[in-house]
């Protein structure tokens with residue numbers, strides 16, 4: 001497994017987030033879940049970084065001071081499967 005800190009921006013009633021959440025559970029990954037409906041700071045961080053409020057969005061912190069943000073549930077699941085192997 002690669003070293004990086006991952007966090008998932010999501011909200012509870014989002015079906016695409018549920019797809020990603022199931023992959024996280026299946027792969028047993030230590031990913032912080034950041035609910036943008038429950039925490040305005042997470043919503044603001046998502047908008048500031050991506051210009052969108054679309055979830056799910058995976059934040060990948062692997063370089064100090066830099067973050068990569070990934071939209072699209074299918075891309076996120078594929079990334080997590082590679083990351084976990």
Ligand SMILES: N[C@@H](CCC(=O)N[C@@H](CS)C(=O)NCC(=O)O)C(=O)O
Nearest residue numbers: 014015016053054055056072073074
């Ligand atoms: N194709 C995207 C669809 C994501 C999507 O439609 N997310 C909805 C919530 S279920 C959303 O964030 N809509 C608000 C917006 O895009 O502004 C995926 O698979 O991740």
